[in-house]
Amino acid sequence: MTISTNVEASREQRNSSDQYPSRIARAASVLSGTALAALGLTRRGWTRTTLAASGGYLVYRGITGKAAPYKGAVRVAFTIDRPTEEVYSFVRDPQNWPRFLQGIEMEPGQEGSLKLSLGKPAGLDICSEAIVTDERDHEHIAWSSLPGALQHRGVIRFRRAPANRGTEISVAFEYRVPAGPVGRALGLLVGWDPEQLVRESLRHLKQLLEAGEIPTTLGQPSGARGVKGKALRVIYREREDEEIRLAGD
Amino acid sequence: MKALCWQGKNNVQVETVDDPKVLNPRDAIVRITRTAICGSDLHIYDGYIPTMEPGDILGHEFMGEVVEVGSEVKRLKVGDRVVVPFTIACGNCYYCKNQLWSLCDNSNPNAWIAEKMYGYSPSGLFGYSHMLGGYAGGQAQYARVPFAEVGPIKVPDGLSDEQVLFLSDIFPTGYMGAENCDIKSGDVIAIWGCGAVGQFAIRSAFMLGAEKVIAIDRFLERLNLARKANADVLNYNEVDDVVEELKWMTGGRGPDACIDAVGMEAHAHSVPALYDRAKQAMMLSFDRPLVLRQAIQACRKGGVVSIPGVYGGFLDKIPFGAAMNKGLTLRMGQTHMMKYMQPLLERVQKAEIDPSFVITHRLSLEEAPQAYETFRDKEQQCIKVVLDPWKEAKAA
Numbered sequence: 001m002t003i004s005t006n007v008e009a010s011r012e013q014r015n016s017s018d019q020y021p022s023r024i025a026r027a028a029s030v031l032s033g034t035a036l037a038a039l040g041l042t043r044r045g046w047t048r049t050t051l052a053a054s055g056g057y058l059v060y061r062g063i064t065g066k067a068a069p070y071k072g073a074v075r076v077a078f079t080i081d082r083p084t085e086e087v088y089s090f091v092r093d094p095q096n097w098p099r100f101l102q103g104i105e106m107e108p109g110q111e112g113s114l115k116l117s118l119g120k121p122a123g124l125d126i127c128s129e130a131i132v133t134d135e136r137d138h139e140h141i142a143w144s145s146l147p148g149a150l151q152h153r154g155v156i157r158f159r160r161a162p163a164n165r166g167t168e169i170s171v172a173f174e175y176r177v178p179a180g181p182v183g184r185a186l187g188l189l190v191g192w193d194p195e196q197l198v199r200e201s202l203r204h205l206k207q208l209l210e211a212g213e214i215p216t217t218l219g220q221p222s223g224a225r226g227v228k229g230k231a232l233r234v235i236y237r238e239r240e241d242e243e244i245r246l247a248g249d
Numbered sequence: 250m251k252a253l254c255w256q257g258k259n260n261v262q263v264e265t266v267d268d269p270k271v272l273n274p275r276d277a278i279v280r281i282t283r284t285a286i287c288g289s290d291l292h293i294y295d296g297y298i299p300t301m302e303p304g305d306i307l308g309h310e311f312m313g314e315v316v317e318v319g320s321e322v323k324r325l326k327v328g329d330r331v332v333v334p335f336t337i338a339c340g341n342c343y344y345c346k347n348q349l350w351s352l353c354d355n356s357n358p359n360a361w362i363a364e365k366m367y368g369y370s371p372s373g374l375f376g377y378s379h380m381l382g383g384y385a386g387g388q389a390q391y392a393r394v395p396f397a398e399v400g401p402i403k404v405p406d407g408l409s410d411e412q413v414l415f416l417s418d419i420f421p422t423g424y425m426g427a428e429n430c431d432i433k434s435g436d437v438i439a440i441w442g443c444g445a446v447g448q449f450a451i452r453s454a455f456m457l458g459a460e461k462v463i464a465i466d467r468f469l470e471r472l473n474l475a476r477k478a479n480a481d482v483l484n485y486n487e488v489d490d491v492v493e494e495l496k497w498m499t500g501g502r503g504p505d506a507c508i509d510a511v512g513m514e515a516h517a518h519s520v521p522a523l524y525d526r527a528k529q530a531m532m533l534s535f536d537r538p539l540v541l542r543q544a545i546q547a548c549r550k551g552g553v554v555s556i557p558g559v560y561g562g563f564l565d566k567i568p569f570g571a572a573m574n575k576g577l578t579l580r581m582g583q584t585h586m587m588k589y590m591q592p593l594l595e596r597v598q599k600a601e602i603d604p605s606f607v608i609t610h611r612l613s614l615e616e617a618p619q620a621y622e623t624f625r626d627k628e629q630q631c632i633k634v635v636l637d638p639w640k641e642a643k644a645a
Binding site: 079165196199213218221223225226228229236 | 250252254255256262264266267268269270272273274275300302303304305306321337339340341342343346354355356357358359360361362373379382383384385393395396
């Protein structure tokens with residue numbers, strides 16, 4: 001998939017991150033590789049070979065620093081049963097962003113740029129700054145990140161849906177995270193999945209505009225959860241420590 | 250408050266939990282006056298519904314009095330007596346606007362789980378797994394009802410709780426099962442399963458113009474209750490082959506439509522049945538689609554197979570060649586409750602039907618754990634259990 005935006009990430013920028021992954025990423029690669037190899041050596045047969053070999057590879061990459069950044073592409077589309085003008089205006093208004101963005105904090109920066117924060121999973125402050133590279137009212141908004149560890153660029157499109165079904169809103173973007181698949185795997189471990197964040201943000205947007213509120217069960221009563229119940233709540237992303245969102249009021 | 254909580258397979262307990270609060274502007278809190286155990290709750294009890302969490306409050310058939318409303322609730326007020334449908338719907342999305350209420354786009358907070366399993370998410374349901382919303386259910390003293398202006402219907406004072414309680418699920422579910430059959434005057438309808446949904450499907454099929462209804466089950470009390478509604482009965486324990494028997498009973502044509510009011514935990518005494526049980530026991534499948542196989546095989550050419558029975562996952566050895574080559578229509582889905590509640594309430598008001606006929610057990614909430622066991626084992630001729638959450642348990 002290609003996304004056409006007006007800004008092409010420069011070759012130097014890509015190369016620099018290819019060649020020099022952060023120290024943290026390299027350390028992570030060495031550590032996880034060692035753990036994997038050690039686990040492999042305690043096993044028998046094919047498991048042993050596979051785990052040990054993968055572990056060894058991660059250690060090698062960690063030490064040599066040859067970790068290509070992980071490149072990902074995300075496409076998410078929703079149909080919202082509201083007029084295109086209304087959806088576009090709602091999305092464009094920074095005051096509405098905290099109401100529907102899920103796991104992403106975004107605020108206007110200087111000179112029309114956007115400041116993004118992905119919170120602090122595992123204490124890592126993941127921030128990025130982006131600029132709008134192209135925009136046409138009620139049709140699309142394209143963006144690209146400014147130089148930084150996290151690179152991303154993409155486009156939000158608004159299109160009238162057939163048969164008076166409202167507006168098709170789609171987000172398509174590419175991103176690069178340092179430290180390759182290890183970086184991405186670590187991200188997933190702490191609940192950072194770009195596809196999930198964007199999909200749930202768009203879902204919240206749809207729910208707000210159509211139903212006037214975002215459905216929730218956080219704060220409802222339950223019996224004793226026990227260890228198993230609490231573990232399942234993490235897996236189903238229903239953690240109680242999340243802020244209870246009283247949407248629409 | 251007191252609530253019945255799921256704590257694992259074959260383990261439900263009455264626990265003291267927090268009272269529910271209004272969490273969203275369109276919520277209401279209902280003080281529950283009557284609640285029931287549904288046959289589909291037994292699928293949860295037996296451990297066949299995925300994405301349950303220990304501590305979940307069960308129950309999706311309940312009614313009561315509104316005691317609190319959120320800031321955006323105008324059409325309901327404190328003191329209103331309402332029946333709450335088991336499906337939760339926003340009322341504003343494409344599906345709600347097109348009367349496909351159980352497919353509402355906006356009522357499942359965990360839609361992503363359902364999307365992984367089913368491609369798209371159906372509506373949220375009360376007390377029926379986290380994939381379908383994870384909403385606390387109504388086998389409790391109070392419940393929080395989201396989108397309270399859309400689902401609950403007010404009931405007139407002249408009708409008792411027992412007469413209107415089943416508008417929450419089983420009466421509309423049986424009715425939609427029959428309506429999906431496209432019944433024309435003179436049709437013959439075969440219905441597998443004479444539990445509560447089957448009983449309402451039998452009566453609804455007659456209301457919609459069926460000439461003959463063949464009710465299939467193995468429990469005499471259920472077959473007797475079917476007979477009271479003028480159904481012909483077929484005890485599958487007493488015949489060699491249900492499909493052949495149906496052919497014999499319908500002049501060699503086969504039923505015009507077949508209703509599977511059983512779902513994923515069908516019983517029978519046959520080699521395929523043993524095979525399904527073994528697969529379920531090994532967690533290779535959640536479903537035992539024995540009835541669906543028979544219904545497809547038995548249905549006449551060009552007929553309809555209607556499936557109100559609940560299935561969860563992947564079905565094995567479905568005779569799809571028979572369905573295709575006989576040109577069958579298959580209809581299914583969770584009930585589009587809000588389409589049926591008002592018209593069926595009117596039928597109750599006009600005394601065309603008194604849904605309380607199906608009740609066999611009236612108990613307190615404290616007695617619910619025992620009632621689940623009794624209902625599962627079909628002991629004491631149990632067909633339908635109604636609970637009063639405020640009644641003190643009878644001293645043993």
